[in-house]
Amino acid sequence: MTKQIYCGKKAIGGGAPITVQSMTNVDSHDEEALLRQIGELAAVGCDIVRIAIPDMEAARTLGRVRRKTEMPLVADIHFDHRLAIAAIENGADKIRINPGNIGSREKVRQVVEAAKAHQIPIRVGVNSGSLEKDILEKNGGVTAEGLAESALRSLALIEDMDFDDLAVSLKSSDVRMNCQAHRIVAAKTTHPIHIGITEAGTVQRGKVKSAVGIGALLMEGIGDTLRVSLTADPVEEVRYGIQILEAAGLRYPKVNLISCPTCGRTKVDLQGLAEEAERRLADADIRHGLTVAIMGCAVNGPGEAREADYGIAGGQGKGVIFAKGQLLLTVPEEELIDQLMKVMEEHERIIR
Template sequence: MRKSVRCGNIIIGGGAPISIQSMTNVDTRDVKNVTEQIRALEEAGCEIVRLAVPDMEAAEAFSLIKKNVKIPLVADIHFDYRLAIAAIKNGADKVRINPGNIGSVDRIKAVVEAAKERNIPIRVGVNSGSLEKDIVKKNGGVTAEGLAESALHNVKLLEDMDFDDIVISLKSSNVRLNYEAHKLIFKQTQHPLHIGITESGTVNSGKLKSAIGIGGLLLAGIGDTMRVSLTGDPVKEVFFARDILKSIGIRSSGINLISCPTCGRTKVDLESIALQVEEAVKKIEPLREAKGLPPITVAVMGCVVNGPGEAKEADFGVAGGDGKGVLFAKGEIVKTVSESMIVDELVNLISNC
């Protein structure tokens, strides 16, 4: 079994459930707005949130933010070791650094000692875009072997300081390179791994890369905590991370939505109905999970041929008719409603189960 660390109230590694992370994209110094975004991330099902720390004011804001949220907070540090120490003293539950960018051994040691004192882990973050020049030259470019070598080198710097509460992150925007690097490091260390595809792109293109890259790693048994990185609202990252975990059976308390592809028999606007139901269940899922409720299947079907049978097999469902829909719950017909009421009525059934 892999090693484990504690980040606030979340265990990473050691067989613990794979935790979902995200990162705020508003100014950390703006305590009010960043707190509101963190709360939105929590409601979506985020379990660990990372905040950028560009200066001392941002580091000191941690103490104020901590008073308003329950979720563990990670300080994202680049270059200035003093910011890492300040964030730790102000309540950060974990710090993310690249030891190679921090500077001298004494500076790295100062961060390690602060983390030891507060008993918090350090995430060693290595990115293909900032790989050490000597490693790039040695390998003839950015390679999987180079990413793994850089991560292990930086981890050893901390281990030599008698520090073992480490999470490793090595990311690339190249899905295959990312996969190969994780396969290499998985065999060479027992430290928990934070996985993801960095700079994956917009919601559309980034979701595809993340589904393949993160999903492939998880199916191979690699990964202890994860972040889907998308350009835009970080809440969407959390929703999609949940979708990935759910689709491969790692999260069992979600809502499985099935819908038909539509055909010439469809007499309701099934695409719009399915999309509205999909958005609604994303908000219901974290609430069900928090209550420990079992997984359910929701069917949104478009016609009377396969619709009734599929809907009846699901926990909840609707079979479309001519401008109306027949609602089902646990295999039984509940009622027939007009097309305009299908979404509200179906969501109400799911919410009250």
């Protein structure tokens, strides 16, 4: 098990629930835009938000934002140690630096001393595009071993400054390389690990790469916090990060919706029914943790989904509604979702 650190009031590592992060993509000088986007991220379940700090004015803006939101905030700094110190002094709950581009050992020490004085953690972040020259030369380019070595070297640098409140991230857009690098580091450190696939791409491609890369690590027990990196609205990053945790069994969804693939036996608009059910269930006032099945075949549906709390199985322009494999009623296709919701709401009121 990894050590535990805190970003604001959010625990990371040490057996704490895995947190989902994202990063603002509005102007870091625009207080109103930052607060609006942080609110949007909070609304979909984001646990921690990172903000780029490119200059001193952005650091001061961070301070104003910090006073107006309860969201844990991470300041992302590159190249200038003075920006890291300013962000800390303006209330950052954690900072993200790459010691390799911050500058001399003394400059890194100044950042560490500031973090120590304000009792906040440092995330050491390295990625495939910023490896040290000697590591690149030794490995003949970017490799998993090189990524791991860079991360462990940076951790050791700060540990030698008598500072242990650390998290580490090492990211590559190469999924296989990324996973192997994390395995190496996880075996050699107990610091919490921030996982993700950097530069994953557009929504469609980025989701696939992130599902494979992040999911593989989670299933191996690696990862204490995560970010899905997409060329998209950060809200999508959070939604998909939560879905990955749910698929890995590390978070329980409000409703576990299962639906079968279509086949030649399907005589109803199964895709439309499943999508409508998903929309309706997202806003329904029902018990958390239910499993609902949307099945296409009236013959096999209840059997295939007998463990579902509730469900429907389509037939020829009609379908059955069932609970725990038991048939309740048969209704026309156009009434299936309405009747399903009615049955669930009535039964759940009785259960409550």
